[in-house]
Structure formats: structure tokens, C-alpha cells
Amino acid sequence: MKTNLKRTTLLLAGLLAGSTLFAQTTDSVSTQNYVQPFSGGPFRTWSIGLHGGLLTPYTIFGANGRQDFRKPQSEVGYGGYIKKQFSPTFGIQADFLRGEVSGGNSRPNDAGVTTNNSFNAKLNWSGALSANITLGNISWLNKKSAIQPYLTAGAGYMAYKTTVTDLSGTTSNYSNNDIKEWFIPVGLGFKINLGSSVNLDLGYQVNFVQSDNFDGFNVGSGNDRFSYAHAGLEFILGSSKTAQLATYNPVNSMRTEYVWQNAQTKAMLQAQIDAEKAKNDQLRTDLNTTNANLAKLTVDSDGDGVLDINDKCPNTPAGTKVDGSGCPLAKPVVYITEEDKRVVKDAINNLEFDLGKATIRERSFPSLDRVANLLTEKNFSLKLAGHTDNTGSDALNLRLSKDRAESIKSYLVSKGANASRIEATGYGESQPIATNKTAAGRQQNRRVEFTLY
Template structure:
């Protein structure tokens, strides 16, 4: 079984000699076959009554040209003789480097060849015959033929002869050096990437158009397809099925206006490229095909028609052709008054709700002179100064000032003292009665300590007040908290009484 496997390997290696092409320049072969010996015992090659022994091999070859390859072949097998006087047999390994001449070019499916080279033979030691293990083959030569099974697979038949520098591996000297024949069969495999600079599937050596852009379909010669034969390849031809000039990307132009028919909106009438092949009789920038007033210059926005009062309605549709500039008009070109209150939309602050002209068209539900659109208390009569809300009573104003003076915090902290919470609850009651009023919370400190620290502390304290009020139901949008640190003192910071007065919270209502 081992001999059989070795024989198969050798057969496959012999085939590699004729496998390569210019596109696939490397070849690996697996070979196997039989060896024959010719030497002092009188054996002859090709005689069936002489000894035949198996071998296997591996080859690697490289394409040099259409008719030349170079190949390296290594074999392992048995060699021997069945002479009546001696039964000579030994294990044999060989290596050889050969230059091969292919009689036919790579395009042929069957390629006979001749080769010549040299190599070495390595025998197992046999002390009874000769302890030396290496002979040299000068030359090695032979012939063979390759049959192409596919672009990558070849079937090979080969005869190789190796004449050695030794005459004693058979145990006898005289009558000429020993020689060996290798009868082989094998398969070889081409590999390697063909050189195709433009990646069109046609190798450079056969490509008549080597710079074709990637992705373009090409013919057998590597040139882009041109179905209509107009000189413009299909990938550049906007009309690949109809012949036309290259200047129009291969498209025809029936009216000869320089615009290809496929892009010409007026293919029967000569026009300009700017208007896709259509004319513009009045020169207003609107082609006649789209111009509602083709003989009178107008604007593009109005499809070629004029607009004397510039209200956006063409004169031919305008029922109020003398509208003042800037006034918005309806589809008929007349000033708009959506709510029909006599105040035109252009001047009406409430164009969709009827109101008096004195309030610029806006209603005033509570009649306090503040239009509902500006009135923060639209259902309660108030004052203009308070944006339509009623004045806060003086009692409540004073109460807020008193509350501010009774808001205290723990030392060097923004945590409210318990006594301050009662005051803030009273403040919540007032703010709920005047829901339109906003509250500004201002915080101050004395000048003891770092300025930056004092500023941050005053800010945190105002935010503590704000947070408490929010928890009690006052909307955050009504509250503004700002810390001012040591600024704006109201007393002398040199005395403890003055510093105590400067550590304060001020509350201010606004609308």
C-alpha cells in the first residue's frame, strides 16, 4: 500500500512540466509511475521481462514564455533489477531541475514537449554493494505530452531518463555508468493571478483597451461594448441603442439645436440648451412651452406673466391691480381681512379674531384696555402697567417685604431654618391669590470670607427658597432665583449689626 501511494505521488509530479500559461505562471503537479534500470547486468528499458518498480513525485514549475518552462521535480521510489545472477533492489530519491521546450503554444489543448536538465540521486545505504549514497545525473532528459482538462488542470504523460555519474549502485563496475528511466502519469494544477490592470476580465497581454474603467462590460478584446456602433462606448452612451454624435453622448438630435432628443422638451422645434431645447419668444426666461403669456415678458414665479402692483398675482388674474406695495392679498389680488373686522390682515395683530381698530383688530374681553393677546389676566379687569392684571394690595406688598426679612438659614449653609418655613407658607398663599404675578428672589451675604464662596452661597440660598415654593405648588416659570454675594450692602459690614442686615433675602413681584 505504501509503495502504491508513493507511486501515485510520483505520477502526479511528472505532469507539472507543461501546465503553465501567461496568466497562470505557476504549476504544482502530483505524479506516479514506474522506474526501470539499465546497467551492468544487461537490463534494457521498455522490456517487460525486466524489473519495474513504483515511484511517486511532486513538481513545481514556472512559466517563462510561450514555449519555455522551468521545472523542479522530486521523486521517491524503488529501483532494481531481476537479473538471473543478482536480484538488485534499493530505495531511491531523486531531484532534478529541467528546462522544457513546448512544441505548441499554450492555446493548444494538447502540447507535446522535450526537456533537458540535471539532478541528483540518493540511494539508501547498502554496505554489501556500495556504502556511497549519492550519484549525479548529467544529464536528465526526456519528453512528454500535456492534455488540458480545464484552465487549471492538466493530465500529463512523461518519459524521463537519468544517466548517472556512478557505475556501482548495482554491485558491478564496467560496461558504462548506470541509467534509469521514469515512466510517469500525473495531474498538475495551474495557479497564479493573471495580470489585468483594468480588472475587466481580459489579461493585459490580450487587452486592446487596457485602461477601461472598472465595472464596464467589455468584448473579447477587452474593449467597451458599443451596440449602436456610433463610436461612443455603451458606458458613455446615453442612447446605447440609437446612433448619435459623441458631443451628445451618442444620442440623436432631430431638430439640430444641440440638445439630444431624449433631453429635448421640444424635439420638433429648435430651442436653446438652457431651456432644454425649447424657444423663449419674449425673452423673459420662461420657455414658451411653460409661459402663460408667451408674447409678453413676465416673471418666472408667475409663469411668464407680468404683475404691475407686485402683489404676487398676475395682472391677468388680479381683481385689485393697484394694491399698495407690501400688502398681502388673496388669490384675486385683493387685500386680505380674514376676520372681516375692517382691519386688513397686514395691520391686524389678530387677523383671525375680530377686534376694534383701536386695538389693531384684537378683542379685549374684560374691557381694561389691554387686548387679550397681551392680557395676562384676560378675564379680570386690571391695569395696563400690570399687563391687564389687577394691582396687588399694599397690605400684601408690605407682607411680602416682612416675609423676606424673616427668612433665615443655618450658619454657612443653604438649609432653611424651621422658623422660615412658616413665613414661606404665608408667601405661598399670597402668590396663589395673584397667579399672574412673578417673584424674583434675591440673595446677599456680608463680606466675611471668600468673595467667590459668598456668591455661590447666596445663589444656593435663593435656590433653596425657590425649591420650597415649587414644592408648595408655585409654578417654576413664575420664579427667578439670583445670588449677588457681597454686592449691594444696605449696612456697614464693619459692625456685627451691619453684617447681619447685609445677610438677607429680598423678594420682588413682577408681571
């Protein structure tokens, strides 16, 4: 028993090692074998398989305790097959199987006596013709499944020779000649795609012998049966660039064809759209060029009222009065008269602020109004310079002088004067015009000077 298990382990290890090699060499071409739907191919439909595994009289059907021998033993079996695939789901295969089936501890015979200790059936050869139904290879999303479950059923003929060992240890032939019997093989399993030309085949098969002679112990009315669990490799014949019919997925091919045609349609429509867009872009460019040329005839860049095409003095400052050619008019000379000076001097003499503040007292407003009118009418510029005496800190005096000058500027602007032509500056106590030691001197130093220009 231990020897058989070692042999089985070595056999399975060899098969798996071989499958790994095939997976490494064929996987790179597995995506090349696409077939259009309803085209009829080409496909690879022929394959051969080799397998090895364990044979035992126990099966998954029925009560094993009621079999002729109640202690099964596992023996090594091996075989192969040739398969022809007719559709993605249906194929016919011719199977060959060889090996041994053993068991011990027979049940009592019809007389109630236990006579046999064990049996060994040597399966010299067996041949069967079976239908192979592949499941799970129809999928909408996947090109093909990595695993294909399958069912098999058929009929076969075999030749075997059985020996029986009784309780005393004497071994005898159940028949001097090979026994030939019909049997019905029923199996299931799954195949794993290792590449475009090889599959790993893992299966289980129950063989229903059409007699009760297989184990050399004819008791009761039931026929004998034995099972075969195996692992092997299936080799697909033909070019690796041609698809396997057994793994072909017609539903996914229809989907692939639809996606390709849809992509081609989109590409064609996109090309037409791009062509029309290019034409529209060209028309838009031509129109923009025409509009730009027309704009040159109507644009007035500096806003002086003279179109650029006729403007001999471009970039004239805003508000500048120009002649018909766009050139500035000569400015009239404006002189500061004695009357103008008197108006300013009167405003200085009448200017009063609240004590220590920048608030202008009302009695100063009439003279300031006349200064505002002068600035508005003659467009003069005015510089306001605020000064204080030395009473208080330097920072306080500087801020107060600046605030008073700004207060006057704000008042003049509120009366219509141009703010951009009035400059307000504070000098604090830094520029006295009299001594700060007397009240009269300090009064003179507290002033706002008006400079008209």
C-alpha cells in the first residue's frame, strides 16, 4: 500500500511539473486565437490525453459497505484518450485504461460463511467510447474560462484477470483465462487551461461492470464497480494560433465583435466630426481675420475721437483736447493774478481750527469756497503745507499738521476742486517762522500755507 502511494505521488508530481513547463511556454500566445462568431472556425478539434491516478473498488454511488469486499485498497492506474470536439460543449473520446483493483475482507457468502481475505483484479486493458459534455465555457464577459468542468458517460469493453486469496493465505485464479466484460464509465472533472495547447485534467470516473465477476466473488444480485481518480495532461493538436473548440466562447465573440464594430463606428463618426470641426475652425479664422481688418478702420485706441487710421499722434493721454489729426491742441497760458493771490491770502488769514484738532471752523468756509471756485475755474494746482508750534510731542505735531492739511483738501474737493491737483503735506514743528517762546510766535507757527501754481 505504501509503495503504491509513493508511486502515485511521483506520478502526480511529474504531471504537475510538466504542466508548469507547458504553462510557461504557451501562455504568451493564448490571446492570439480569436474566432469571429458564426464563421465556423478554424478550430482545433482533436486532442490526446495522458493521465494517471488511483483505482479502488469504492465509489461515490451506493452503500460501499454492501460491496463484496469491505476494505478497499488503492492501486495505481494509468491511461489515455483521443478526443474529437464537435461543438464548444460536446465531444466524443476514445479512452484506454490499465491498472489493478484490490480489496480485502469479503462479506459472508450466501451461506453466511466468510471465505475470502482479499482479491486483486489486474486490468490488462480496457477501451471505451464516451461523450464529453463541457460546462461553464459560455460567458458574456470572459473570452474563455480558465477552468472547464465536464461530464462523461459512455460504454466500454475490458479484459481483466482476477486472483483471490482465502483466509488461509492461499491465492488462486478466479479464471485461468482473461475475463472480458462490458462496463459503463461515468465521470466528472474539470480542466485547467495551462496554455493554448495544453490543459491540466483532473477527474473522477466510476466504472459499472456489467457482471459480478470482477472481484472474483459472486455473491448477491449486484454487479461490481470500481472508481478511478486521476490527474493528467490534455494536448491540443494543431497550431497554437488556432483556437480550441472546447474552450471557444461564442457568446463572448459576439460581444467582442459588437465592441469592435461599435469602436469602428465611433472612430468613423469622430473622424467626420473632426473634419467638420476643422472646416469650422478655418471659417472662424478667416472671419476673425476679416473682422480684424475691418476693426482697423474703426478703432480709436487712445479715445481722442480720431480714428487710428487718421490719427497722426497716437497714444494721446486721456482727456487731452486734440485737433482733426489727433494731435494735442496748444494749452492756453494761464497766469496767477494779484486777485488770485488775494483770494488765497484771505483764506489763510481766515483759517481757524478747533483747538488741538483738524476740524475747520465755520467762519473759514466762505474764504475756502472762493479758493475752491478759483481752482475749478482756472484749473490751478494747489499745495497745502501744515505746520504747528512745538507744544506737544513731535509725532503728535506731525500728525496734526498732516490731518489739518488733508482736512482742507477734503473740503475743497467737496466743493468741486480736482483732488489730483491738490497736494497736502504735514511738517509738524520742523519749519517755524517765529519763536515758540512767546504766545504770539507760537500763533504764527500754527498755520497752513497755500501755494498756488
